[in-house]
Amino acid sequence: MRHVNRVLTNPIMGPLARVMPPLAVVHHVGRTSGRNYSTPVVAFRSRERFVIPMTYGRDVDWARNILKAHGCQMEQMGRRFTTSNPRVVDFDAAEPELPSAVREAFRIADLPGYVLLDLQSERTGSSPN
Template sequence: MNPVMRPVARRLPPFAVVEHTGRRSGKAYRNPVQAYRTDRGWVIALVYGKDADWVRNVLAAGGGQLIRRGRHHRLTEPRRLHGSAGRRLLPRWSRAAMGLARVQDYIEVTSVEAPGE
């Protein structure tokens, strides 16, 4: 599904693309995600679970990059949230959907728009 979603995810909110570096391979990766704006940066729903490789890579590297609506955002200070601690950061309209999808884990990150992107 990732190759199909990647082009759409860059332009159609709440979808976005997280760029990250493999913690073992050093290779660059891109994964479509559901990302929601917060006062601090972004909260990303971990729809594939908290142990997905991209999640472990972002946590190990201390961040990555998010592309949404053609804009690049540097992600720093990732922290994993569970249950209502993450869900309360979502817009109201998506809280129910995440509950129905049984999404329990999230990553909150600090973000700044990358210059020149």
């Protein structure tokens, strides 16, 4: 499934994810390759942070990359945000950051984890990787 997402779903969803919440794009750097990557995800932004449900498990490349780099750029609704302090947490820790309308659905989904990212600063407009 990861391969299908990488070669088919991500290229299609990427442009939509930049402007259609709750989709967003994680801009991250490969741990060993040093290459720039852009991965569409579901992400909810609160006043202080982003929370990303880990729908494909905890061992996904984008999460491993941002954990090693201690942050990433997030793009949502045409805005680019700098984040730091990424950590993988369980539902109980993520719940306060999730919109109330989706909390019960995510509780029932029993996902393997969530990535919390502290919001550092905002830049308007889209920037290249």
